[in-house]
Amino acid sequence: MDVTIEKLTNDPHPVLARLRQEAPVAWVPALGGWLVTRHDLAVRVMRDPVGFTVDDPRFSTARVVGPSMLSLDGNDHARHRGPFAPAFRPAEVRSRFADFVSATAGDLVDRMRPAGSGELRRQVAGPLSVAVVAEVLGLQVDPAVVLKWYDAIVDAVQGVTAGRPVSQAGADAFARLADGVRSTRRTGSLLGEVAGLRDNEVVSNAAVMMFGGIETTEGMITNAALHVLSCPDEVDDLADAVEESLRLEPAAAVVDRYATQDVELAGSLVQQGDLVTVSIAGANRDPAVFADPDTFDVHRPNARQHLAFAHGPHACLAADLARMETRAVLKALLGLPDVMIAQPAQPVGLVFRKPPELWLRWRV
Template sequence: MSPRYRLRWLLEQGSPRYALRLNARRGDPFARLVGSRAGLRDPYPYIEQIRERGRMYRGPIGWATADYELSRAILRDNRFGVFGMNGFELPAVAKRRIAAAPLPPNPVEAPSMLQLDPPEHTRMRKSVSAAFTPRAIGRLRDRVESVTVELLEALPSDGSADLIANFAGQVPIAIIAEMLGFPQESRPQFLEWGDAASPLLDIGISWKAWRIAAESMMQMDGYLDRHIAQLRAQPGEDILSSLVSAGNLDDNELKATASLLMGAGFETTVNLIGNGVVQLLAHPEQLARLHKEPELWPQAVEEVLRFDAPVQTTARIALCDTEIDGNKMHKGAVVVLSLAGANRDPKMFENPDRFDITRANAKDHLTFSSGIHTCLGASLARMEAIHALRSLFDRFPDLSLAQTPERRQLFTLHGYSRMPVNLGHRATAVV
């Protein structure tokens, strides 16, 4: 890539990367959470160190909190807006240098609705919300069930598999690809692009990771140009065809929306399924109860979402001078919200470090955010995970880990890259 892209990385990611490393050596818990391998493997000890600093404390990037009440309040407060890497207050010359190295439409920059505040966010979200109504999700149930059966039948007969590559990653990509009108043969390519681009949700990523992500997005951009042109000529019954036909979004908005739905529709669910497998295998008494009381599966998935959140953090930026919990913030101040920390706040959840599928208020977690940016596909992710996990353990009741699963080396998206398992006895039917 040209030198101007390396300069953009340095301004957006390189400078925070160096600041985080310096502060990690000084013992700052947020910097250690983001910048250490130990923090990526097991973030919760560092999150508790953040909590020990108080309800909100000033870190190397901005303010940080693991407090449930504060996090929920900020997510719902119109004095705060969404924050991306280009939200830092930079000199005008730095902004010009960033603009000189543009990236194609993607999930982490406007016009992605993830990075928009009202009224633009309202317009973009309204354009796709019909695809995620309870009725629309209900219509997808049969397809989720059939895809799950197909994948379980296709698992190797020798009894060993990588559960991420062969199952957890395949369920959500099949559904969201169909919803967007992508052909089946394109799924492996989108998995590759999504895996490459996911580090962009983190802060302080390396030049190599940023370059690979940018190159992948450029390749995806070309694919989406061709796909949208094809849908204009031959529209289908998918979401993207409807958006193209409606004509309410321009091409950049269409591509940003498509890439966001693809990424969000995949990343949360693959991590949710993988994390669910590990937690249930680590708590066999609770898995045994699910076999006896399958009506508890929805509650179990909520507890996985709370206990080992597949999306660990988000951030907001103050849109005006304001005060939160006695802390005065100037316009432009950044607040990092540890969703995973909020989900384990002892003031909200009794014995928060205990995994309990019968927890009465598990659904109060903040994994899907709150307020106007609540995850549009939350109901779909829940439905996919409930059916995938229940069907997996019904079909393979003796499932066990063959090796220690490998964590993804990401801060925001919390899940596994590999999960070698022994499938054990294959039951004859999926309940």
């Protein structure tokens, strides 16, 4: 089967459906590795950090920000992740961040209100995700500065993935983030509560929380708004709508692992060292788990079986915070009179999927 980067980027779901049926573990030359598209196999790979690891020299993020919970497995992973986990439990998220998230989302939407139209991703979803990351990390800098750091570090990671050395701009941005994190730890904040990690380890983990908190949350908010505003009369529970949106179009479409040994997976022989890419987008539309999987159904009884936040030891630490941000934006948007989608929009992207723009309009 001809599986191209273009197809996986622009309209992956027909390709993923055929692969899921014919070859649920398929060697894809365009990716340089295996692509897993079935729900049960995706869970198997993500729950087995011994057989399928993230701890590999090809994992480019670690080369830019250093080892972190994102790029370690086993005891090292637990040591890096464990100190952060208590702050992201549901009750802690509500007590620490609910007021800030609600107020910030409402303020961003209110700023658009007088114009009668606006572009959601750049005017609301992106600014909210950056502001929340700055608040979570306790950084005493303008969120716009945090976004510049983030952009430079992401560019550096993409450059390393393409075989280039770490850029000077990326290194400088990471150094400024490190200074901000160390200052934050002295003033007392979530990062100041983290015990058992060295300063450089706290900085590395702060950087990967910045990745997760900005890119994927921005996409999650934008995708959910696209889905909900395409059928607003059907939505009576925002929490259910968010879960179904996550299932239908996860903002992070794939996660990568590396095989630590030869293993047979659904009849395919995966060799030690091979890249194994789990298609979250494919697994989330597996008809063996989700009836009528290509339909947005806010009443789907098992929508929460989606894998949008990954699974196993690397499941997203801040999933409840991202959900909170998305619900806050949807609530604010639905308060706009006769709000609707102004222009056709479609999620795109190989790794991170979201509409490039989502223009809305409402009655003033």
